Amino acid sequence: MTDLTHFIGGSRVTGRSGRFGDIFNPATGERTARVPFADADDIKAAVDAAAGALPAWAATPLGKRAEIMFRYRALLDVHRDELARLITAEHGKVLSDAHGSLQRGIEVVEFACGLPHLLKGELSKNVGTGVDSWSQRHPVGVCLGITPFNFPTMVPMWMYPLAIACGNTFILKPSEKVPSAALRLAELFSEAGLPPGVFNVLNGDGATVEALIDEPRVAAISFVGSTPIAEAIYRRGSDRAKRVQALGGAKNHLVVAPDADLEQAADALIGSAYGSAGERCMAISVAVAVGAVADPLVKVLADKVRRLRIGPGLDPDSEMGPLISAAHLAKVRGYVDAGVQGGADLVVDGRAIKLQGFENGFFLGGCLFDRVTPDMAIYREEIFGPVLGVIRVDDMDRAIQLIDEHAYGNGTAIFTRNGETARNFVDRVQIGMVGVNVPIPVPMAYYSFGGWKRSLFGPLHVHGADGIRFYTRTKTVTQRWPHQEPSQVSSGANLSMPTMR
Numbered sequence: 001m002t003d004l005t006h007f008i009g010g011s012r013v014t015g016r017s018g019r020f021g022d023i024f025n026p027a028t029g030e031r032t033a034r035v036p037f038a039d040a041d042d043i044k045a046a047v048d049a050a051a052g053a054l055p056a057w058a059a060t061p062l063g064k065r066a067e068i069m070f071r072y073r074a075l076l077d078v079h080r081d082e083l084a085r086l087i088t089a090e091h092g093k094v095l096s097d098a099h100g101s102l103q104r105g106i107e108v109v110e111f112a113c114g115l116p117h118l119l120k121g122e123l124s125k126n127v128g129t130g131v132d133s134w135s136q137r138h139p140v141g142v143c144l145g146i147t148p149f150n151f152p153t154m155v156p157m158w159m160y161p162l163a164i165a166c167g168n169t170f171i172l173k174p175s176e177k178v179p180s181a182a183l184r185l186a187e188l189f190s191e192a193g194l195p196p197g198v199f200n201v202l203n204g205d206g207a208t209v210e211a212l213i214d215e216p217r218v219a220a221i222s223f224v225g226s227t228p229i230a231e232a233i234y235r236r237g238s239d240r241a242k243r244v245q246a247l248g249g250a251k252n253h254l255v256v257a258p259d260a261d262l263e264q265a266a267d268a269l270i271g272s273a274y275g276s277a278g279e280r281c282m283a284i285s286v287a288v289a290v291g292a293v294a295d296p297l298v299k300v301l302a303d304k305v306r307r308l309r310i311g312p313g314l315d316p317d318s319e320m321g322p323l324i325s326a327a328h329l330a331k332v333r334g335y336v337d338a339g340v341q342g343g344a345d346l347v348v349d350g351r352a353i354k355l356q357g358f359e360n361g362f363f364l365g366g367c368l369f370d371r372v373t374p375d376m377a378i379y380r381e382e383i384f385g386p387v388l389g390v391i392r393v394d395d396m397d398r399a400i401q402l403i404d405e406h407a408y409g410n411g412t413a414i415f416t417r418n419g420e421t422a423r424n425f426v427d428r429v430q431i432g433m434v435g436v437n438v439p440i441p442v443p444m445a446y447y448s449f450g451g452w453k454r455s456l457f458g459p460l461h462v463h464g465a466d467g468i469r470f471y472t473r474t475k476t477v478t479q480r481w482p483h484q485e486p487s488q489v490s491s492g493a494n495l496s497m498p499t500m501r
Protein backbone atom coordinates (compact mmCIF):
# COMPACT_ATOMS: atom_id res chain seq x y z
CA MET A 1 0.00 0.00 0.00
CA THR A 2 1.53 3.28 -1.08
CA ASP A 3 0.50 6.83 -0.36
CA LEU A 4 0.37 8.89 -3.55
CA THR A 5 1.23 12.60 -3.69
CA HIS A 6 0.38 15.83 -5.46
CA PHE A 7 2.66 17.33 -8.12
CA ILE A 8 3.26 21.00 -7.37
CA GLY A 9 5.96 23.37 -8.60
CA GLY A 10 7.82 20.68 -10.53
CA SER A 11 7.97 17.88 -7.96
CA ARG A 12 5.92 15.35 -6.03
CA VAL A 13 4.56 16.84 -2.81
CA THR A 14 3.10 14.91 0.12
CA GLY A 15 -0.46 15.82 1.06
CA ARG A 16 -0.84 17.54 4.41
CA SER A 17 -4.56 17.31 5.04
CA GLY A 18 -4.65 13.80 6.51
CA ARG A 19 -7.68 13.11 4.27
CA PHE A 20 -7.27 10.26 1.77
CA GLY A 21 -9.22 8.29 -0.80
CA ASP A 22 -8.68 4.59 -1.52
CA ILE A 23 -7.39 3.28 -4.86
CA PHE A 24 -8.37 -0.23 -5.91
CA ASN A 25 -7.28 -2.78 -8.44
CA PRO A 26 -10.71 -3.39 -10.01
CA ALA A 27 -9.71 -6.84 -11.28
CA THR A 28 -8.96 -8.19 -7.80
CA GLY A 29 -10.94 -5.80 -5.61
CA GLU A 30 -7.78 -5.12 -3.58
CA ARG A 31 -6.95 -1.72 -2.14
CA THR A 32 -3.58 -0.78 -3.65
CA ALA A 33 -2.88 2.82 -2.61
CA ARG A 34 -4.21 5.94 -0.93
CA VAL A 35 -4.53 9.28 -2.65
CA PRO A 36 -4.32 12.48 -0.58
CA PHE A 37 -7.20 14.95 -0.72
CA ALA A 38 -5.84 18.50 -0.86
CA ASP A 39 -6.65 20.94 1.93
CA ALA A 40 -6.58 24.75 1.82
CA ASP A 41 -2.78 24.85 2.24
CA ASP A 42 -2.21 22.40 -0.63
CA ILE A 43 -4.61 24.38 -2.82
CA LYS A 44 -2.81 27.61 -2.01
CA ALA A 45 0.55 26.00 -2.80
CA ALA A 46 -0.70 24.78 -6.20
CA VAL A 47 -2.27 28.11 -7.15
CA ASP A 48 0.83 30.00 -5.92
CA ALA A 49 3.00 27.76 -8.12
CA ALA A 50 0.76 28.16 -11.18
CA ALA A 51 0.30 31.90 -10.75
CA GLY A 52 4.02 32.39 -10.05
CA ALA A 53 5.05 30.54 -13.21
CA LEU A 54 2.53 32.35 -15.41
CA PRO A 55 4.32 35.59 -16.43
CA ALA A 56 7.54 33.89 -17.56
CA TRP A 57 5.71 31.06 -19.34
CA ALA A 58 3.34 33.43 -21.13
CA ALA A 59 6.40 35.39 -22.33
CA THR A 60 8.34 32.29 -23.44
CA PRO A 61 8.93 32.39 -27.22
CA LEU A 62 6.63 30.19 -29.25
CA GLY A 63 9.49 28.18 -30.72
CA LYS A 64 10.80 27.37 -27.25
CA ARG A 65 7.34 26.29 -26.09
CA ALA A 66 6.98 24.11 -29.19
CA GLU A 67 10.39 22.55 -28.61
CA ILE A 68 9.34 21.44 -25.09
CA MET A 69 6.10 20.06 -26.53
CA PHE A 70 8.02 18.03 -29.14
CA ARG A 71 10.30 16.63 -26.42
CA TYR A 72 7.22 15.75 -24.35
CA ARG A 73 5.72 13.93 -27.33
CA ALA A 74 8.92 11.89 -27.67
CA LEU A 75 8.98 11.00 -23.95
CA LEU A 76 5.32 9.95 -23.99
CA ASP A 77 6.13 7.66 -26.87
CA VAL A 78 8.95 6.03 -24.90
CA HIS A 79 6.73 5.57 -21.83
CA ARG A 80 3.60 4.28 -23.60
CA ASP A 81 3.66 0.85 -22.00
CA GLU A 82 4.29 2.16 -18.50
CA LEU A 83 1.42 4.66 -18.80
CA ALA A 84 -0.97 2.09 -20.28
CA ARG A 85 -0.22 -0.27 -17.39
CA LEU A 86 -0.94 2.50 -14.87
CA ILE A 87 -4.29 3.05 -16.60
CA THR A 88 -5.19 -0.64 -16.47
CA ALA A 89 -3.99 -1.05 -12.87
CA GLU A 90 -6.40 1.58 -11.54
CA HIS A 91 -9.20 1.65 -14.12
CA GLY A 92 -9.30 -2.04 -15.08
CA LYS A 93 -9.76 -1.64 -18.85
CA VAL A 94 -7.86 -4.08 -21.07
CA LEU A 95 -4.31 -3.07 -21.97
CA SER A 96 -4.94 -2.68 -25.72
CA ASP A 97 -7.78 -0.28 -24.93
CA ALA A 98 -5.56 1.64 -22.50
CA HIS A 99 -2.96 1.98 -25.28
CA GLY A 100 -5.61 3.21 -27.72
CA SER A 101 -6.87 5.91 -25.37
CA LEU A 102 -3.31 7.02 -24.59
CA GLN A 103 -2.64 7.32 -28.32
CA ARG A 104 -5.68 9.59 -28.65
CA GLY A 105 -4.24 11.79 -25.88
CA ILE A 106 -0.79 11.89 -27.48
CA GLU A 107 -2.44 13.13 -30.67
CA VAL A 108 -3.53 16.27 -28.78
CA VAL A 109 0.11 16.84 -27.79
CA GLU A 110 1.02 16.47 -31.49
CA PHE A 111 -1.62 19.06 -32.36
CA ALA A 112 -0.22 21.35 -29.65
CA CYS A 113 3.28 21.05 -31.22
CA GLY A 114 1.88 23.28 -33.99
CA LEU A 115 1.32 26.10 -31.50
CA PRO A 116 3.31 28.77 -33.39
CA HIS A 117 0.84 28.38 -36.23
CA LEU A 118 -2.24 27.87 -34.04
CA LEU A 119 -1.65 31.08 -32.10
CA LYS A 120 -1.46 33.40 -35.10
CA GLY A 121 -3.84 36.30 -34.98
CA GLU A 122 -5.53 38.08 -37.90
CA LEU A 123 -4.48 41.30 -39.58
CA SER A 124 -6.33 43.70 -41.88
CA LYS A 125 -4.52 46.51 -43.67
CA ASN A 126 -6.30 49.82 -44.30
CA VAL A 127 -9.47 49.36 -42.27
CA GLY A 128 -9.48 53.18 -42.55
CA THR A 129 -7.14 55.56 -44.35
CA GLY A 130 -3.69 54.68 -43.03
CA VAL A 131 -5.27 52.55 -40.30
CA ASP A 132 -4.44 48.85 -39.71
CA SER A 133 -6.18 46.48 -37.35
CA TRP A 134 -5.24 43.10 -35.94
CA SER A 135 -6.18 40.62 -33.29
CA GLN A 136 -3.73 38.85 -31.02
CA ARG A 137 -4.25 35.86 -28.75
CA HIS A 138 -3.31 36.12 -25.07
CA PRO A 139 -3.30 33.38 -22.44
CA VAL A 140 -6.22 33.55 -20.01
CA GLY A 141 -4.12 32.77 -16.91
CA VAL A 142 -4.24 29.89 -14.43
CA CYS A 143 -6.46 27.14 -15.88
CA LEU A 144 -8.10 24.31 -13.97
CA GLY A 145 -8.97 20.87 -15.36
CA ILE A 146 -11.23 18.38 -13.56
CA THR A 147 -11.42 14.93 -15.10
CA PRO A 148 -13.41 11.68 -14.78
CA PHE A 149 -12.23 8.16 -13.94
CA ASN A 150 -12.84 6.53 -17.29
CA PHE A 151 -9.92 8.00 -19.25
CA PRO A 152 -7.03 8.56 -16.82
CA THR A 153 -4.74 10.04 -19.51
CA MET A 154 -6.82 10.92 -22.59
CA VAL A 155 -9.31 13.31 -21.01
CA PRO A 156 -6.65 15.30 -19.08
CA MET A 157 -4.70 15.43 -22.36
CA TRP A 158 -7.72 17.00 -24.09
CA MET A 159 -7.02 19.97 -21.84
CA TYR A 160 -3.56 20.73 -20.45
CA PRO A 161 -1.37 20.36 -23.58
CA LEU A 162 -3.39 23.03 -25.39
CA ALA A 163 -3.82 25.28 -22.37
CA ILE A 164 -0.06 25.19 -21.78
CA ALA A 165 0.76 25.62 -25.49
CA CYS A 166 -1.34 28.79 -25.37
CA GLY A 167 0.88 30.23 -22.61
CA ASN A 168 -1.32 29.39 -19.62
CA THR A 169 -0.36 27.48 -16.51
CA PHE A 170 -2.49 24.55 -15.38
CA ILE A 171 -3.76 22.71 -12.32
CA LEU A 172 -5.21 19.26 -13.02
CA LYS A 173 -7.54 17.67 -10.47
CA PRO A 174 -7.74 14.10 -11.80
CA SER A 175 -10.35 11.58 -10.73
CA GLU A 176 -9.56 10.38 -7.21
CA LYS A 177 -10.10 6.82 -8.48
CA VAL A 178 -7.27 6.86 -11.07
CA PRO A 179 -4.67 9.52 -10.14
CA SER A 180 -1.36 7.69 -10.79
CA ALA A 181 -1.18 8.15 -14.57
CA ALA A 182 -1.76 11.91 -14.24
CA LEU A 183 1.14 12.23 -11.79
CA ARG A 184 3.39 10.44 -14.26
CA LEU A 185 2.20 12.65 -17.13
CA ALA A 186 3.25 15.67 -15.08
CA GLU A 187 6.67 14.22 -14.25
CA LEU A 188 7.37 13.47 -17.90
CA PHE A 189 6.41 17.02 -18.91
CA SER A 190 8.94 18.32 -16.36
CA GLU A 191 11.55 15.97 -17.76
CA ALA A 192 10.82 17.43 -21.20
CA GLY A 193 11.88 20.84 -19.88
CA LEU A 194 8.60 22.41 -18.77
CA PRO A 195 9.40 25.00 -16.09
CA PRO A 196 8.23 24.24 -12.52
CA GLY A 197 4.70 25.41 -11.74
CA VAL A 198 3.43 25.42 -15.33
CA PHE A 199 1.68 22.04 -14.90
CA ASN A 200 0.52 20.91 -11.47
CA VAL A 201 -1.55 17.94 -10.35
CA LEU A 202 -3.63 18.40 -7.24
CA ASN A 203 -5.50 15.39 -5.93
CA GLY A 204 -8.79 15.62 -4.13
CA ASP A 205 -12.56 15.28 -4.22
CA GLY A 206 -15.55 17.52 -4.79
CA ALA A 207 -14.61 19.81 -1.90
CA THR A 208 -11.16 20.35 -3.45
CA VAL A 209 -12.79 21.25 -6.77
CA GLU A 210 -15.16 23.77 -5.21
CA ALA A 211 -12.31 25.49 -3.35
CA LEU A 212 -10.25 25.64 -6.55
CA ILE A 213 -13.14 27.18 -8.51
CA ASP A 214 -13.60 29.78 -5.79
CA GLU A 215 -9.88 30.73 -5.86
CA PRO A 216 -9.83 34.21 -7.43
CA ARG A 217 -6.60 33.50 -9.34
CA VAL A 218 -8.14 30.57 -11.26
CA ALA A 219 -9.35 32.05 -14.55
CA ALA A 220 -10.75 29.17 -16.63
CA ILE A 221 -12.28 25.79 -15.84
CA SER A 222 -12.48 22.71 -18.05
CA PHE A 223 -14.57 19.86 -16.67
CA VAL A 224 -15.41 16.40 -17.98
CA GLY A 225 -17.60 14.07 -15.92
CA SER A 226 -21.23 13.34 -15.11
CA THR A 227 -24.01 15.75 -16.04
CA PRO A 228 -25.14 16.82 -12.52
CA ILE A 229 -21.56 17.76 -11.57
CA ALA A 230 -20.92 19.36 -14.98
CA GLU A 231 -23.96 21.59 -14.54
CA ALA A 232 -23.04 22.50 -10.94
CA ILE A 233 -19.48 23.39 -11.96
CA TYR A 234 -20.70 25.43 -14.92
CA ARG A 235 -23.01 27.41 -12.64
CA ARG A 236 -20.43 27.89 -9.88
CA GLY A 237 -17.71 29.00 -12.29
CA SER A 238 -20.04 31.25 -14.30
CA ASP A 239 -21.35 32.88 -11.12
CA ARG A 240 -17.78 33.89 -10.42
CA ALA A 241 -17.42 35.29 -13.97
CA LYS A 242 -14.94 32.61 -15.08
CA ARG A 243 -14.94 30.93 -18.44
CA VAL A 244 -16.17 27.34 -18.16
CA GLN A 245 -16.51 24.39 -20.49
CA ALA A 246 -18.20 21.43 -18.78
CA LEU A 247 -18.77 18.18 -20.64
CA GLY A 248 -21.31 15.83 -19.11
CA GLY A 249 -22.79 12.37 -19.48
CA ALA A 250 -24.29 10.61 -22.45
CA LYS A 251 -26.75 8.09 -23.82
CA ASN A 252 -25.63 7.32 -27.35
CA HIS A 253 -27.87 5.67 -29.95
CA LEU A 254 -26.70 3.64 -32.94
CA VAL A 255 -29.34 3.38 -35.64
CA VAL A 256 -29.38 0.22 -37.73
CA ALA A 257 -31.24 0.99 -40.97
CA PRO A 258 -33.03 -1.87 -42.74
CA ASP A 259 -30.41 -1.87 -45.53
CA ALA A 260 -27.37 -1.99 -43.18
CA ASP A 261 -24.79 -4.75 -43.36
CA LEU A 262 -25.98 -6.73 -40.34
CA GLU A 263 -22.64 -8.27 -39.42
CA GLN A 264 -20.82 -4.92 -39.62
CA ALA A 265 -23.50 -3.18 -37.57
CA ALA A 266 -23.50 -5.93 -34.93
CA ASP A 267 -19.70 -5.86 -34.60
CA ALA A 268 -19.83 -2.08 -34.27
CA LEU A 269 -22.45 -2.38 -31.54
CA ILE A 270 -20.46 -4.98 -29.63
CA GLY A 271 -17.23 -2.94 -29.73
CA SER A 272 -18.87 0.32 -28.77
CA ALA A 273 -21.29 -1.03 -26.15
CA TYR A 274 -18.97 -3.42 -24.31
CA GLY A 275 -15.50 -1.94 -24.95
CA SER A 276 -14.08 -0.54 -21.70
CA ALA A 277 -17.06 -2.31 -20.02
CA GLY A 278 -19.32 0.43 -21.37
CA GLU A 279 -17.51 3.06 -19.28
CA ARG A 280 -17.04 5.50 -22.17
CA CYS A 281 -18.93 8.72 -22.77
CA MET A 282 -19.05 7.67 -26.44
CA ALA A 283 -20.20 4.13 -25.67
CA ILE A 284 -23.29 3.08 -27.56
CA SER A 285 -25.91 2.03 -25.04
CA VAL A 286 -28.98 2.02 -27.30
CA ALA A 287 -29.35 0.16 -30.60
CA VAL A 288 -32.25 1.55 -32.61
CA ALA A 289 -33.46 -1.23 -34.89
CA VAL A 290 -35.47 0.14 -37.82
CA GLY A 291 -38.19 -2.10 -39.30
CA ALA A 292 -37.54 -5.75 -40.03
CA VAL A 293 -33.87 -5.61 -39.00
CA ALA A 294 -34.74 -6.09 -35.30
CA ASP A 295 -35.17 -9.87 -35.05
CA PRO A 296 -32.03 -10.86 -36.97
CA LEU A 297 -30.02 -8.09 -35.22
CA VAL A 298 -30.94 -9.26 -31.72
CA LYS A 299 -30.10 -12.84 -32.66
CA VAL A 300 -26.61 -11.93 -33.96
CA LEU A 301 -25.96 -9.60 -31.01
CA ALA A 302 -26.99 -12.18 -28.41
CA ASP A 303 -24.60 -14.69 -29.87
CA LYS A 304 -21.72 -12.22 -29.84
CA VAL A 305 -22.43 -10.97 -26.29
CA ARG A 306 -22.42 -14.53 -24.96
CA ARG A 307 -18.97 -15.06 -26.52
CA LEU A 308 -17.34 -11.94 -24.99
CA ARG A 309 -14.07 -12.82 -23.25
CA ILE A 310 -14.20 -11.16 -19.84
CA GLY A 311 -11.21 -11.05 -17.52
CA PRO A 312 -8.49 -8.91 -15.94
CA GLY A 313 -7.20 -6.10 -18.13
CA LEU A 314 -3.60 -7.34 -18.07
CA ASP A 315 -4.58 -10.74 -19.53
CA PRO A 316 -4.04 -10.43 -23.32
CA ASP A 317 -6.99 -12.79 -23.89
CA SER A 318 -9.46 -10.46 -22.17
CA GLU A 319 -11.67 -8.29 -24.36
CA MET A 320 -13.55 -6.64 -21.50
CA GLY A 321 -12.33 -5.89 -18.00
CA PRO A 322 -14.11 -5.10 -14.72
CA LEU A 323 -16.05 -1.99 -13.70
CA ILE A 324 -14.31 0.75 -11.74
CA SER A 325 -15.60 0.04 -8.22
CA ALA A 326 -17.84 -2.13 -6.07
CA ALA A 327 -20.28 0.78 -5.73
CA HIS A 328 -20.47 1.27 -9.49
CA LEU A 329 -20.93 -2.48 -10.03
CA ALA A 330 -23.86 -2.41 -7.61
CA LYS A 331 -25.35 0.61 -9.42
CA VAL A 332 -25.10 -1.02 -12.86
CA ARG A 333 -26.56 -4.30 -11.56
CA GLY A 334 -29.37 -2.23 -10.07
CA TYR A 335 -30.17 -0.88 -13.55
CA VAL A 336 -30.26 -4.43 -14.95
CA ASP A 337 -32.67 -5.45 -12.17
CA ALA A 338 -34.80 -2.37 -12.89
CA GLY A 339 -34.86 -3.18 -16.61
CA VAL A 340 -36.21 -6.66 -15.89
CA GLN A 341 -38.79 -5.30 -13.44
CA GLY A 342 -39.77 -2.63 -15.95
CA GLY A 343 -40.65 -5.23 -18.56
CA ALA A 344 -37.68 -5.14 -20.95
CA ASP A 345 -36.63 -8.52 -22.31
CA LEU A 346 -33.19 -9.48 -20.85
CA VAL A 347 -31.84 -11.62 -23.69
CA VAL A 348 -28.35 -12.03 -22.20
CA ASP A 349 -27.91 -11.78 -18.43
CA GLY A 350 -24.32 -11.09 -17.30
CA ARG A 351 -25.12 -10.78 -13.60
CA ALA A 352 -24.07 -14.31 -12.60
CA ILE A 353 -20.48 -14.04 -13.81
CA LYS A 354 -17.77 -15.53 -11.55
CA LEU A 355 -14.12 -15.54 -12.57
CA GLN A 356 -11.86 -18.05 -10.94
CA GLY A 357 -9.09 -16.29 -9.03
CA PHE A 358 -10.85 -12.93 -9.42
CA GLU A 359 -13.93 -13.57 -7.28
CA ASN A 360 -13.59 -10.17 -5.56
CA GLY A 361 -13.08 -8.21 -8.79
CA PHE A 362 -15.77 -5.76 -9.95
CA PHE A 363 -16.86 -7.84 -12.94
CA LEU A 364 -20.20 -7.88 -14.70
CA GLY A 365 -20.88 -9.92 -17.80
CA GLY A 366 -22.30 -8.30 -20.93
CA CYS A 367 -26.05 -7.69 -20.65
CA LEU A 368 -28.40 -7.33 -23.62
CA PHE A 369 -31.98 -6.04 -23.42
CA ASP A 370 -34.54 -6.23 -26.20
CA ARG A 371 -37.87 -4.37 -26.40
CA VAL A 372 -36.67 -1.38 -24.39
CA THR A 373 -39.16 1.52 -24.42
CA PRO A 374 -38.54 5.28 -24.01
CA ASP A 375 -40.25 5.49 -20.61
CA MET A 376 -37.84 3.03 -18.93
CA ALA A 377 -35.02 4.21 -16.62
CA ILE A 378 -32.58 1.97 -18.52
CA TYR A 379 -33.39 4.08 -21.60
CA ARG A 380 -33.58 7.55 -20.07
CA GLU A 381 -30.56 7.37 -17.75
CA GLU A 382 -26.85 6.83 -18.33
CA ILE A 383 -25.91 3.36 -17.00
CA PHE A 384 -22.17 3.52 -17.78
CA GLY A 385 -21.73 -0.25 -17.83
CA PRO A 386 -21.80 -3.20 -20.24
CA VAL A 387 -25.53 -2.99 -20.86
CA LEU A 388 -26.95 -2.54 -24.36
CA GLY A 389 -30.66 -1.98 -24.97
CA VAL A 390 -32.41 -2.57 -28.29
CA ILE A 391 -35.34 -0.32 -29.05
CA ARG A 392 -37.54 -1.16 -32.04
CA VAL A 393 -38.97 1.55 -34.32
CA ASP A 394 -40.93 1.47 -37.58
CA ASP A 395 -39.00 4.03 -39.64
CA MET A 396 -36.09 6.48 -39.77
CA ASP A 397 -38.23 9.47 -38.79
CA ARG A 398 -39.12 7.81 -35.49
CA ALA A 399 -35.44 6.88 -34.94
CA ILE A 400 -34.37 10.51 -35.36
CA GLN A 401 -37.24 11.75 -33.19
CA LEU A 402 -36.21 9.41 -30.36
CA ILE A 403 -32.62 10.64 -30.43
CA ASP A 404 -33.70 14.25 -30.55
CA GLU A 405 -36.10 13.86 -27.64
CA HIS A 406 -33.41 12.33 -25.43
CA ALA A 407 -31.89 14.66 -22.84
CA TYR A 408 -28.31 13.81 -23.79
CA GLY A 409 -26.67 14.78 -27.07
CA ASN A 410 -23.09 13.51 -27.05
CA GLY A 411 -22.65 11.05 -29.93
CA THR A 412 -24.67 8.93 -32.31
CA ALA A 413 -24.14 6.76 -35.37
CA ILE A 414 -26.05 5.28 -38.26
CA PHE A 415 -25.33 2.09 -40.16
CA THR A 416 -26.80 2.14 -43.68
CA ARG A 417 -25.81 1.56 -47.29
CA ASN A 418 -27.94 4.45 -48.54
CA GLY A 419 -26.18 7.81 -48.96
CA GLU A 420 -29.38 9.83 -48.83
CA THR A 421 -30.50 8.18 -45.58
CA ALA A 422 -27.08 8.92 -44.07
CA ARG A 423 -27.00 12.53 -45.27
CA ASN A 424 -30.49 13.22 -43.98
CA PHE A 425 -29.56 11.70 -40.58
CA VAL A 426 -26.35 13.75 -40.27
CA ASP A 427 -28.12 17.00 -41.10
CA ARG A 428 -31.17 16.55 -38.88
CA VAL A 429 -29.97 14.85 -35.73
CA GLN A 430 -29.50 17.06 -32.62
CA ILE A 431 -26.19 15.58 -31.50
CA GLY A 432 -22.63 16.93 -31.25
CA MET A 433 -20.69 14.03 -32.82
CA VAL A 434 -22.13 11.82 -35.56
CA GLY A 435 -20.80 8.66 -37.22
CA VAL A 436 -21.83 7.09 -40.51
CA ASN A 437 -20.91 3.41 -40.54
CA VAL A 438 -18.47 4.36 -37.74
CA PRO A 439 -19.56 3.35 -34.24
CA ILE A 440 -17.61 5.72 -31.98
CA PRO A 441 -17.18 8.98 -33.90
CA VAL A 442 -14.55 10.49 -31.58
CA PRO A 443 -13.16 13.51 -33.45
CA MET A 444 -9.43 13.69 -34.17
CA ALA A 445 -7.35 16.11 -32.07
CA TYR A 446 -7.46 18.78 -34.81
CA TYR A 447 -11.28 18.83 -34.69
CA SER A 448 -13.19 19.64 -31.52
CA PHE A 449 -14.89 17.15 -29.19
CA GLY A 450 -18.17 17.85 -27.47
CA GLY A 451 -21.86 17.11 -27.25
CA TRP A 452 -25.09 19.08 -27.38
CA LYS A 453 -28.00 19.39 -24.98
CA ARG A 454 -27.28 18.07 -21.44
CA SER A 455 -23.94 16.61 -22.53
CA LEU A 456 -22.26 20.03 -22.58
CA PHE A 457 -22.52 23.25 -20.60
CA GLY A 458 -20.78 26.23 -22.16
CA PRO A 459 -20.33 27.26 -25.79
CA LEU A 460 -17.02 25.64 -26.69
CA HIS A 461 -15.94 22.04 -27.21
CA VAL A 462 -12.51 20.70 -26.21
CA HIS A 463 -9.35 20.54 -28.35
CA GLY A 464 -9.15 21.52 -32.02
CA ALA A 465 -10.02 25.12 -32.88
CA ASP A 466 -12.44 25.41 -29.94
CA GLY A 467 -9.65 24.44 -27.53
CA ILE A 468 -7.45 27.27 -28.79
CA ARG A 469 -10.37 29.70 -28.48
CA PHE A 470 -11.13 28.55 -24.95
CA TYR A 471 -7.57 28.91 -23.69
CA THR A 472 -6.90 32.34 -25.23
CA ARG A 473 -8.37 35.80 -24.93
CA THR A 474 -8.48 38.01 -27.97
CA LYS A 475 -7.12 41.52 -27.98
CA THR A 476 -7.88 43.61 -31.07
CA VAL A 477 -5.67 46.55 -31.89
CA THR A 478 -6.51 49.47 -34.22
CA GLN A 479 -3.48 51.57 -35.13
CA ARG A 480 -2.61 54.63 -37.17
CA TRP A 481 0.80 56.22 -37.69
CA PRO A 482 0.22 59.64 -39.27
CA HIS A 483 2.79 60.84 -41.82
CA GLN A 484 2.84 64.25 -40.26
CA GLU A 485 2.86 65.56 -36.75
CA PRO A 486 -0.54 64.78 -35.18
CA SER A 487 -1.23 68.49 -34.68
CA GLN A 488 -0.92 69.05 -38.46
CA VAL A 489 -3.40 66.31 -39.51
CA SER A 490 -5.98 66.85 -36.81
CA SER A 491 -9.14 68.44 -38.10
CA GLY A 492 -10.49 68.85 -34.62
CA ALA A 493 -12.34 66.62 -32.22
CA ASN A 494 -15.16 64.51 -33.65
CA LEU A 495 -17.73 63.34 -31.14
CA SER A 496 -19.58 60.97 -33.52
CA MET A 497 -18.99 57.21 -33.71
CA PRO A 498 -15.97 56.82 -36.06
CA THR A 499 -16.82 54.86 -39.23
CA MET A 500 -13.37 54.69 -40.88
CA ARG A 501 -14.91 55.29 -44.35
Ligand code: NAD
Pocket residue numbers: 146147148149150151155173174175176204205206207209210224225226227229230233247248249250280281382384410451455
Ligand atom coordinates in the same frame (compact mmCIF):
# COMPACT_ATOMS: atom_id res chain seq x y z
P1 NAD B 1 -17.97 12.41 -11.81
O1 NAD B 1 -18.83 13.52 -12.29
O2 NAD B 1 -18.41 11.61 -10.63
O3 NAD B 1 -16.51 12.96 -11.44
C1 NAD B 1 -15.78 13.74 -12.34
C2 NAD B 1 -14.84 14.63 -11.57
O4 NAD B 1 -15.59 15.53 -10.77
C3 NAD B 1 -13.89 13.89 -10.64
O5 NAD B 1 -12.61 14.47 -10.74
C4 NAD B 1 -14.49 14.12 -9.27
O6 NAD B 1 -13.54 14.15 -8.23
C5 NAD B 1 -15.13 15.48 -9.43
N1 NAD B 1 -16.28 15.68 -8.53
C6 NAD B 1 -17.04 14.72 -7.97
N2 NAD B 1 -18.00 15.29 -7.22
C7 NAD B 1 -17.85 16.61 -7.31
C8 NAD B 1 -18.56 17.73 -6.77
N3 NAD B 1 -19.61 17.59 -5.99
N4 NAD B 1 -18.13 18.97 -7.10
C9 NAD B 1 -17.08 19.13 -7.90
N5 NAD B 1 -16.37 18.11 -8.46
C10 NAD B 1 -16.76 16.86 -8.17
O7 NAD B 1 -17.72 11.46 -13.08
P2 NAD B 1 -16.99 10.04 -13.12
O8 NAD B 1 -17.87 9.02 -12.49
O9 NAD B 1 -15.59 10.17 -12.69
O10 NAD B 1 -16.97 9.80 -14.71
C11 NAD B 1 -18.04 9.24 -15.43
C12 NAD B 1 -18.89 10.31 -16.07
O11 NAD B 1 -18.10 11.15 -16.91
C13 NAD B 1 -19.96 9.74 -16.98
O12 NAD B 1 -21.15 10.44 -16.77
C14 NAD B 1 -19.43 9.97 -18.38
O13 NAD B 1 -20.40 10.07 -19.39
C15 NAD B 1 -18.74 11.28 -18.18
N6 NAD B 1 -17.75 11.51 -19.23
C16 NAD B 1 -18.07 12.43 -20.19
C17 NAD B 1 -17.20 12.66 -21.23
C18 NAD B 1 -17.53 13.65 -22.30
O14 NAD B 1 -16.68 13.92 -23.11
N7 NAD B 1 -18.71 14.21 -22.34
C19 NAD B 1 -15.97 11.97 -21.28
C20 NAD B 1 -15.68 11.05 -20.28
C21 NAD B 1 -16.58 10.83 -19.25
